[in-house]
Amino acid sequence: NAGVTQTPKFRVLKTGQSMTLLCAQDMNHEYMYWYRQDPGMGLRLIHYSVGEGTTAKGEVPDGYNVSRLKKQNFLLGLESAAPSQTSVYFCASSKGSSGENLFNEQFFGPGTRLTVL
C-alpha cells in the first residue's frame, strides 16, 4: 500500500495564480484532512471531509477550496494565490471514530512545499 500520497511535492507560484493540490489514499479511509504547517505554529486545519461528497471548514479555510468527489481523493485548490499561502501542506486520512473504532490516528502524506512569490 502506498498510504497517503500528495502531488506535487514542490511548487512555485506567482501571486494571483491558481493551482490544485492532490491527495490520494489507498486505505479506504472515510476521513481526509488538509493542514498547513508554518514555523512556530504547528499544524493548522484548513478543510476536512468526513466522507465522499462532503467537506467542512477547519481553522484557516479562507483562500482555499476543496472537493471530495471520490472517496480516495481529496483536492485542495487555491484560486488566487497570495504570499501568505507560502507553506508546507499536508494531507492526512483516518478511518474515523465510530462504534469500537475509537482513537483512530491520522496517517499523513509527505507534504507539498508551496512558495508564492
Add this chain to the structure above:
Amino acid sequence: AQSVTQLGSHVSVSEGALVLLRCNYSSSVPPYLFWYVQYPNQGLQLLLKYTSAATLVKGINGFEAEFKKSETSFHLTKPSAHMSDAAEYFCAVSDEADQFYFGTGTSLTVIP
C-alpha cells in the same frame, strides 16, 4: 474547543540521556491523545496513542508517554536518546468529531 500546549519549542539532550518532551492538554473527557514525530522533509508518523486501556503507553522506537488526568498532561519520554531521535515532535488531541488539534511542536536535538 480542545487545545494542546507543548512546553519548550527546542530541547537538546546528550546522546544516551533521558528525553522528556512536555505536553499539556485542555479537553473534555475522555481525551484522545497522540504523539507524532516528523523527520526533516517528511510527513508526520504516529509514535503512540492513548487509548484509555493503560495510563502508561508504549510506542515505537523506545518512546513512551504517561497520561496524568490530574495534571492534564501527556509527556513523552525515552530513557536513552539516540542520534536518530533528532526530529520534530508533535502532541495532538482529538475530539469526538475526529478533528485533531496539534501543539506547536518541539524540536529535539541530540548532541553526540
